[in-house]
Amino acid sequence: MRSASIKDLLSGKDLLQEVTINGWVRTFRSNRFIALNDGSTLNNIQCVVDFEKIDEAVLKQINTGSALRISGTxxxxxxxxxSVEIQVNNIYVHGNADPEVYPIQPKKHSLEFLREKAHLRARTNTFSAVMRVRSALAFAVHQYFRDNGFYYFHAPIITGSDAEGAGEMFRVTTLNEKNPPLTENGDVDHKEDFFGKETNLTVSGQLEAEAYAMALGKVYTFGPTFRAENSNTSRHLAEFWMIEPEMAFFDLNDNMDLAEDFIKSVISYILEHCQEDLQFLEKRLLDEEKTKPQAERSEMALIEKLKFISENNFKRVTYTEAIDILRNSKPNKKKKFKYPINEWGADLQSEHERYLVEKHFKCPVILFDYPAKIKAFYMRLNEDGKTVRAMDILFPGIGEIVGGSQREERLDVLKEKMAALDIPEEELWWYLDLRKFGTAVHSGFGLGFERLVLFATGMGNIRDVIPFPRTPQNAEF
Known part of the structure; x- marks a missing residue:
């Protein structure tokens, strides 16, 4: 008999039928009541043992964590x-779990402890719910772009360029680390390396995606990216997934329209398809909030916060307007900001972004036209010569979640900006070619997938929304 999912059985549509399920034991009470979970749903199904049908030797093998196949009515x-349960006729033990050493027992575990058991933590309600929401969001991303005429583009993971210009990249090499070949000047001779040049793991697929957008019209990447930033904050990972659409013939306004519609769409998808998991995560978050001081508690419950995004129009504000608002705000005047806003040109921090969203506008915000000095070289310079056609989308509780821009399509301007930043033209000759052969207005944005999952699940640490987090001094599993 084909195994059914517990999610389907709990609907009650197979009532009074013989069924077979596979799953892992959450609890085993009174040597008779087995709570089984197969990962298809947050809920367990109760399996009631008939002692006359099940051998005692089989029952002795069953512990929390054991994998079973159960048949019954x-x-x-x-x-x-x-609402339903299974009257057990047969039990097969796929694999036992020694209760003396199995770490995921039916009790509350700290998130820190569970990070140490990342290979098993998805067997808890919290992490199974998070990973189901993550999966639903990933599906919604692909569905949105497919429905809107985009082509899925696979950006290279190994690259010879630093798209962000931050220099925090992981080196890729096959050279002997103890005795690498050297040039006459004593530097490592990368011409002897596998690729014949210095290469790294990518921080972004944007530059390559631009090339394909200029041929296919609309493309998007959705894959792993890497950043060697030595940061242990709750918002940083060394390996993370990025969603990066690039669109030919899109200006900044088109870009903002798309980004807003995209985010509303994927959030609406999980509100419709992940109700059970979101309700559980909301209750978990409310219980957690009760332990915090009143001033640190969120003003909105999780589902309310998601609806706040999906149902509100995003407010569009220039960077210059935002600076004026922040400079004249009470927190700034009373010196409550950790990073005071004194002058135009300041790089906004999360506290500033959250103030704009949560206190001033009380809706999601898109900031645009940032100072050129604090943004990347590839962003289109405005006519004022000091701002670029950049945009960031700000969310409650998290600050920036999307960063994007209209790209600089003018060859002469792009060359000038690269020269000012000491970016050698020979490193990005192919990128410059896009401005020589059929250049056109084009735009794109990037969204860190884990930040989206973090927002959607209400979790407090980004390490808890990716299966196996990679952080400084941690590459376990």
């Missing part, structure tokens, strides 16, 4: 808390 439950 699906009936209305006689107990409270569930």
């Amino acid at each position: 699906l009936v209305e439950s006689q107990g409270r808390g569930q």
Whole structure:
């Protein structure tokens, strides 16, 4: 008999039929009541053992964490808390779990402890819910772009360019680390390396995606990126997934329209398809909030916050307007900002972004036309000569979630900007070619997928929304 999913069985549509399920034991009470979970749903199904049908030797093998195949009859439950249960006719033990050493016992575990058991933490309610929401969001991303005429583009993971210009990249090499070949000047001779040049793991697929947008019209990347930033904050990972659409013939306004519509679409998708998991995560978050001081508690519950995004128009504000608002705000005047705003040109911090969203406008915000000095070389210079056609989308509780821009399509301006930043033309000759052969207005943005999952699940640390986090001094599993 084909195995059914617990999610389907809990709907009750197979009532009074013989069913077979596979899953892992969450609890085993009174040597008779097995709570089984297969990952298809937050809820367990209760399996009631008939001692006359099941050998005692089999029951002795069953512990929390054991993997079982159970066959029996699906009936209305006689107990409270569930609508159906299985009257067990047969149990097969796929694999036992020694209760003396199995770490995921039916009790509350700290998130820090579970990070040390990342290979098993998805067996808890919290992490199974987070990973189901993550999966749904990933599906919604692909569905949105497919429905809107985009082509899925696979950007290279190994690259010879630093798209962000930050220099915080992981080197890729096959040279002997103890005795590398050297040039006459004593430097490492990268011409002897595998690729014949210095190469790194990518921080962004944007530059390559631009090339394909200028041929296919609209493309998007959705893949792993890497940043060697020695940061241990709750918002940073060394390996993370990026969503990066690039669109030919899109100006900044088109770009902002697309980004807003995209975010609303994927958030609406999980509100429709992940209700059970979101309700559980909301309750978990509310319980956690009760332990915090009143001033640190969120003003909105999780589902309310998601609807706040999907149902509100995003407010569009220039960087210059935002600076004026922040400079004249009470927190700034009373010196409550950690980073005071004194003059135009300041790089906004999360505290400033959250103030604009949560206190001043009380809706999602898109900031645009940033100072050129604090943005990347590839962003289109405005006519004022001091700002670029950049945009960031700001969310409550998290600050910036999307960064994008209209790209600089003018060859002469792009060359001038690269020269000012000491970016050698020979390193990006192909990128400059795009401005020589059929250049056109084009735009794009980047969204860190884990930040989106963090926002959607209400989790407090980005390490808890990716299966196996990679952070400084940590590449376990």
